[in-house]
Amino acid sequence: xxxxxxxxxxxxxxxxxxxxxxxxxxxxxxxxxxxxxxxxxxxxxxxxxxxxxxxxxxxxxxxxxxxxxxxxxxxxxxxxxxxxxxxxxxxxxxxxxxxxxxxxxxxxxxxxxxxxxxxxxxxxxxxxxxxxxxxxxxxxxxxxxxxxxxxxxxxxxxxxxxxxxxxxxxxxxxxxxxxxxxxxxxxxxxxxxxxxxxxxxxxxxxxxxxxxxxxxxxxxxxxxxxxxxxxxxxxxxxxxxxxxxxxxxxxxxxxxxxxxxxxxxxxxxxxxxxxxxxxxxxxxxxxxxxxxxxxxxxxxxxxxxxxxxxxxxxxxxxxxxxxxxxxxxxxxxxxxxxxxxxxxxxxxxxxxxxxxxxxxxxxxxxxxxxxxxxxxxxxxxxxxxxxxxxxxxxxxxxxxxxxxxxxxxxxxxxxxxxxxxxxxxxxxxxxxxxxxxxxxxxxxxxxxxxxxxxxxxxxxxxxxxxxxxxxxxxxxxxxxxxxxxxxxxxxxxxx
Ligand SMILES: *[C@@H]1O[C@H](CO)[C@@H](O)[C@H](O)[C@H]1NC(C)=O
Ligand SMILES: *[C@@H]1O[C@H](CO)[C@@H](O)[C@H](O)[C@H]1NC(C)=O
Ligand SMILES: *[C@@H]1O[C@H](CO)[C@@H](O)[C@H](O)[C@H]1NC(C)=O
Numbered sequence: 001x002x003x004x005x006x007x008x009x010x011x012x013x014x015x016x017x018x019x020x021x022x023x024x025x026x027x028x029x030x031x032x033x034x035x036x037x038x039x040x041x042x043x044x045x046x047x048x049x050x051x052x053x054x055x056x057x058x059x060x061x062x063x064x065x066x067x068x069x070x071x072x073x074x075x076x077x078x079x080x081x082x083x084x085x086x087x088x089x090x091x092x093x094x095x096x097x098x099x100x101x102x103x104x105x106x107x108x109x110x111x112x113x114x115x116x117x118x119x120x121x122x123x124x125x126x127x128x129x130x131x132x133x134x135x136x137x138x139x140x141x142x143x144x145x146x147x148x149x150x151x152x153x154x155x156x157x158x159x160x161x162x163x164x165x166x167x168x169x170x171x172x173x174x175x176x177x178x179x180x181x182x183x184x185x186x187x188x189x190x191x192x193x194x195x196x197x198x199x200x201x202x203x204x205x206x207x208x209x210x211x212x213x214x215x216x217x218x219x220x221x222x223x224x225x226x227x228x229x230x231x232x233x234x235x236x237x238x239x240x241x242x243x244x245x246x247x248x249x250x251x252x253x254x255x256x257x258x259x260x261x262x263x264x265x266x267x268x269x270x271x272x273x274x275x276x277x278x279x280x281x282x283x284x285x286x287x288x289x290x291x292x293x294x295x296x297x298x299x300x301x302x303x304x305x306x307x308x309x310x311x312x313x314x315x316x317x318x319x320x321x322x323x324x325x326x327x328x329x330x331x332x333x334x335x336x337x338x339x340x341x342x343x344x345x346x347x348x349x350x351x352x353x354x355x356x357x358x359x360x361x362x363x364x365x366x367x368x369x370x371x372x373x374x375x376x377x378x379x380x381x382x383x384x385x386x387x388x389x390x391x392x393x394x395x396x397x398x399x400x401x402x403x404x405x406x407x408x409x410x411x412x413x414x415x416x417x418x419x420x421x422x423x424x425x426x427x428x429x430x431x432x433x434x435x436x437x438x439x440x441x442x443x444x445x446x447x448x449x450x451x452x453x454x455x456x457x458x459x460x461x462x463x464x465x466x467x468x469x470x471x472x473x474x475x476x477x478x479x480x481x482x483x484x485x486x487x488x489x490x491x492x493x494x495x
Contacts, residue, residue, distance in 0.1 A: 021113070109172055109181035111191065115469045116183040118246075119192035120169050123230070127199045127223060128166060131207065145171045148453065151203075158290045158376040159202035161268060161464070162248040164451045166198045168461050171454055179454040183465040189236050193472060194266070195245045199227050202251035209253070224258040231262065241482070243284070243475050246468065250288060252372045266471060268464065271374040271396045282396065283474055286467045289398045289449045289460055290376035294356030296383040296450065299443040303360055303385075305432045311339035312427060313362035313386065315355055316377060317370060318344045326391065327368050329418045337424060342366075359384035363435060364427050367392060369414070379449050385442050387435065389427070391417045399448065399463050401470065408441040 111117055122141050125134060129142070134149040136142070143149055148167055151160045169185040171177040186192055201224070208219035231237045237245060245265040249255040252274045255262070263279035268288050272280050297303075312334065318327055327344075334342045341358055345351075359365050365381035369392035381388045388409045397405055405411075410427075417423050447456070448463050455461035 108175035109179070109184050111184045111186055114172075114181050114184035116465050116472075117186045117191055117193045118169055118183050118196050119187075119189045119194070119236070120166070120185055120196040120198055121230075121234075123198055123227075127227070128162075129200075131200050131203045132163075142170055145174050145177060155293070156203065156206050158293065159206070159250040159254070159270070160291050160451065161250045161288050162198070162200045162202060164291075164453060164455070164461050165196070165248060165268070165464065166200075167453045168455045168465075169196060169198075177454045180457045180462045182462050182469070192236075193244070194468060195236055197227065197231065197245060197247045197265075199223065199247070201247070201249050201254035205251050205254040205256075221257055224255060228258050228261050240475075240479055243478055244472075248288075250290075266468065266475070268468075269396075271372055271394070273372040273374070273394065284471060286464060286471065287396045287398045287400075288464050290374070290379045291451045291460075292376060292379035292383045292449060293352045294359065294380045294383050295353075296446050297360055297385050299385075299446070302439075302443060304439070305363065305435050308361050308363045308386075309339070310341050310358070310362040312337075312364045312366060312389070312424070313341045313358050314366040314368065315341070315343050315345070315358065316368070316375070326414050326418060327370065330366070330368060330391070330423070333418070333420065334424070340424075355380065356384060359386040362386050364389050364410070367395075368417075369394070382442060382449055383446055385439055385446070387438050387442065389423075398460075399467055401467070403445070403448070408438045408445060 124130070125136055125141065129136075129149055132149045132151065134143055145167070148170075151157060151163045168179065169183065171179060172184045189195070204220045204223050208223075209221075211218045231242065231245065242262060242264040243266070245262075246268065247255065247262060247265045248268040249259065250268060250270050252270060255267075259267075259275065260279055267280050267285045269275070269280060269285055270290060271287065272282075272285075314330075314334075316327065318331075331342055331344070334340050341362065359381055362384075363386070365377070365384070365386040365388055367375065367378045367381065367388050367390045373392045373394040374396065378388050378390070390405075390409055390411050391414055393414050397403070410430075412423060412426065447459055449460055450456075451460045453461075
């Protein structure tokens with residue numbers, strides 16, 4: 001191909017993309033002018049969600065599919081459409097480097113287009129990558145996005161959410177990294193929708209919760225105290241009482257000292273098991289998946305119904321406290337049954353492969369409440385395309401506002417599960433075609449539970465940012481309510 005042709009092609013592709021972007025921006029801005037002229041604070045994302053397809057939130061009776069009508073399902077579809085649109089808009093990268101990379105256009109994510117503008121505090125490395133042993137040259141605060149330190153493997157990885165979110169923000173201003181344009185890091189705090197606190201709290205708990213040597217206080221505790229002190233000294237925090245701040249505390253024991261003091265912020269958590277309702281709740285906080293330990297099965301080579309000869313699989317630790325006794329009760333009910341694999345013993349990292357094989361050979365995988373309502377076993381089951389059977393009355397599930405878990409999981413109340421014969425009876429009655437339907441859905445959904453860098457459209461990192469964006473209107477509502485009386489006082493004082 002001649003150089004001329006190639007340039008021409010690139011130019012026309014760029015042009016059509018530009019037109020698409022302008023039309024989209026024009027529509028959004030004219031609509032917001034019409035209806036919401038005086039709201040500058042409300043995140044654009046929320047508008048877009050309502051405006052672009054107002055029918056999607058309130059489906060009309062004309063939407064009749066064979067399946068039951070769930071009013072929120074269209075939102076799910078909407079999110080996937082939206083991401084596709086963004087991909088077209090943001091990634092005008094062409095890979096035509098056959099002639100030495102002439103004219104390769106790469107466009108960074110644009111902060112006007114992003115759904116979420118995030119200001120990340122420049123905390124010292126000892127709060128984040130320093131915990132991974134990273135030492136910057138001189139006063140470097142962040143690692144180069146091209147050579148990032150790796151997170152320690154093994155079971156620590158289940159709670160590595162903090163790491164993936166931070167990396168995604170760091171790379172959001174770099175044109176040469178292809179990622180969805182959902183969140184973007186902004187450097188001017190007055191442009192931010194949310195404030196991200198890059199403290200690797202789960203790692204800090206896992207590695208430093210006991211005092212070393214002669215220390216009286218653990219490093220984990222010292223770091224938490226310093227985070228509290230830092231935030232309380234910031235105008236950005238005090239302006240809103242921290243409500244628009246984002247703190248990742250995925251390990252149930254992380255932030256144990258600081259959580260109450262920072263309870264007005266949004267948390268990214270595994271569940272609410274060890275939190276008081278006023279500190280963490282589903283209104284303001286986001287539930288994030290664990291990073292699964294087993295390898296994700298290839299959707300095209302996933303064993304189907306007849307190839308999975310174990311009916312029910314469970315492997316896990318035994319607990320005697322905090323409602324975990326149900327594991328024991330189920331053990332005695334199920335241990336001698338045919339087609340059931342039920343063993344105790346926590347999965348050591350060398351047993352992960354074995355657990356993966358077991359789940360991939362099973363039709364149903366049990367998720368029984370342990371010392372906390374959630375565990376990474378659910379996400380291992382999803383990655384193995386093994387239909388999860390959830391026996392955990394207080395579990396919270398990631399992205400449940402857009403994912404209908406009843407389409408690919410089976411929920412059983414604890415009080416039913418311990419009735420003799422109930423569980424196996426229920427599972428044996430599920431027919432092959434019903435199972436296949438859930439399995440198909442599961443295979444489509446595994447992508448939402450993958451943490452990776454760079455992030456991909458609708459993977460776990462991207463889904464978390466989207467979930468945070470959906471919380472913003474609630475944060476906004478609270479902020480406005482708090483201002484009802486305060487604004488007037490400030491106004492009078494100024495005079
Ligand atoms: C809006 O949503 C409805 C229902 O999901 C769909 O049929 C329609 O095509 C959507 N319209 C646009 C403009 O996306
Ligand atoms: C992207 O560019 C940055 C500098 O802007 C560089 O440090 C990094 O190594 C590059 N990453 C990749 C994956 O090429
Ligand atoms: C930050 O943004 C605000 C509003 O857009 C602007 O007034 C201010 O000058 C900016 N600050 C800096 C340091 O660029």
